[in-house]
Amino acid sequence: MNAKDLYRIIGEIDDDLILEAEKQPVKKSEKTKKVVRMWTLLSAACVCLICLSLYHLRFGTSVYWNESMGMSSFKVAISADAIWQEMSPEEAVEYYQLGEIPKTLGDHLKQMAQGSFSLYKDAGGAVVYDQNQIWYQDEAQNQFVSLTLSRVTQTSPAVEDAKVSRIQGMKVTLTKTDSGGDLPTYGAEWKMNGTTISVSGNGFSEEEFLSVLREIWKQKK
Numbered sequence: 001m002n003a004k005d006l007y008r009i010i011g012e013i014d015d016d017l018i019l020e021a022e023k024q025p026v027k028k029s030e031k032t033k034k035v036v037r038m039w040t041l042l043s044a045a046c047v048c049l050i051c052l053s054l055y056h057l058r059f060g061t062s063v064y065w066n067e068s069m070g071m072s073s074f075k076v077a078i079s080a081d082a083i084w085q086e087m088s089p090e091e092a093v094e095y096y097q098l099g100e101i102p103k104t105l106g107d108h109l110k111q112m113a114q115g116s117f118s119l120y121k122d123a124g125g126a127v128v129y130d131q132n133q134i135w136y137q138d139e140a141q142n143q144f145v146s147l148t149l150s151r152v153t154q155t156s157p158a159v160e161d162a163k164v165s166r167i168q169g170m171k172v173t174l175t176k177t178d179s180g181g182d183l184p185t186y187g188a189e190w191k192m193n194g195t196t197i198s199v200s201g202n203g204f205s206e207e208e209f210l211s212v213l214r215e216i217w218k219q220k221k
Contacts (some may be wrong), residue, residue: 023168023213029142031101041103057115061211062165062167063167064163065175065176065178066174066175067175067176068175068177069102069161073120078128078129081122081124082121082128083121083122083123085121086121087116087117087118089114092149095119096151096191097151101149102215102216102218102219104219105145105216108139110136111135111136111210112136114134117187118132127151128152130150130151131149131150131153132148132150134146134148134149135147138203141209143202144202145201146201146205147197147198147199148197148198148200150196151195151196155196167210167214170190170192172190173188174186174187185200185201186200186201186204186209187199187201197216199213
């Protein structure tokens with residue numbers, strides 16, 4: 001086949017075929033645009049799901065009340081030769097790695113008289129017992145809160161295999177005990193900056209007790 005034959009064959013191609021061929025790239029381009037648009041939307045949806053998951057992880061709330069006969073018990077093992085050491089409130093804040101030990105919870109629960117905070121150390125200066133408890137009550141003495149702090153003293157769980165709640169991103173074990181009165185006794189335990197914090201409360205509804213916990217969480221360092 002020479003150039004003349006090729007020119008003749010090209011001249012015999014139907015014009016409609018040429019027009020159809022010209023349209024094909026346009027159709028392919030439109031299809032590509034649709035595919036790109038679809039993947040863009042899917043990618044955006046995935047990003048939204050990831051953001052929602054992170055938000056729920058940080059600020060989400062899932063509350064489980066575990067039935068309990070009482071709050072966690074602290075294992076006390078203080079040897080006879082342990083050395084007692086007093087801490088000021090400021091030293092206690094530093095020791096427990098808190099922003100502050102609140103003097104009030106909400107606008108009506110006030111801290112009862114707190115003389116001092118104590119540590120027990122062995123002969124080598126290592127802390128062997130560091131449980132300290134702060135009490136709060138309202139003016140009418142209808143609501144009571146006990147706040148217990150510890151970094152070394154070990155606790156035994158009030159409920160085995162308890163479900164862990166997440167409130168404002170904080171993992172906390174909640175308990176509820178029917179004490180025979182109008183309102184149950186509530187409990188909560190969690191770790192914050194290496195400190196085990198245990199709270200028990202009487203005279204509250206569930207939401208009121210959770211509000212008390214949120215007040216304590218404000219004291220993050």
